[in-house]
Amino acid sequence: MTTPHTPESSERDIVLSAEKLQVGVVRVPRERVRISKRITTEVRTLEVPVRVEQLVVRHEPLDGSDATGASGEAPEELVLVLHEEVPEVSLRVRPTEQVRVRVRQVTGRQVVSDVLRHEEVDLTVDELPQESRTAQP
Template sequence: MPRPHDVADVADVADMDDVADVADVDQHGVEVVRSAEELRVARVRVPRERVRVSKRVVTEVRTVEVPVRVEQLVIEREPLDADGTAAPGQAATGAAPEPLEIVLREEVPVVSVRAEPVEVVRIGVRTTEAEQSVTAQLRTEHVDIDTAHLPERPRP
């Protein structure tokens, strides 16, 4: 029984040794194993980007108006009576008075700085999925049978 086109006579096998594996020859002919490449795609995790997280301090000048109080010396003068006595309610002293010292005070701003937490920054990683096309060239072996160089066989 004749076989389909992928079977050749023993004479053709010598030319096809470079193209495909040839099985043992039996009484029916030769078998040729044809191979084809398949496309297999796998995924591998590779580093894409390095990110460093750090904090930095930015200094800014801030001016704040602060109300302050200052004590000032107030001098009130009252005229004496015609006879040189003090006005009513004032004690007259005949002796020389001792020097009087008064301490004047003022408020001055006192600056203090304290770090207060103002924000929490959370940093994480999110994975997203996308489709990516992969293109590859695949090779397939074909079996060609050339019967032009074979001698004609007589038909019974």
């Protein structure tokens, strides 16, 4: 801003301005994270030993003294129950681990730069022609 030129004052003022860089931080959403469980399957093959009962018949020759049923009676019936082992599969669900999720803040640094403008004074002196220098009172 300049002051008007008066005969009493030969001084004039000019105000210079400059830009200052002010930096702050603003908290903005970065990303949304969804956490969910999913079930995956896998085939497990195990070999399990099993036993099976089999009927074994042994034939032995008779010598006349051990003859049973020789009197003409019907032979007795013998009933046997044979057993076998079969694998039995059962599934149990048990907790295996607990997963804890939390958010932590990590502090870092980021470089910020900008172009700042400021005003400077330029002084230009123009020489007046000889006639106008002498014409001033």
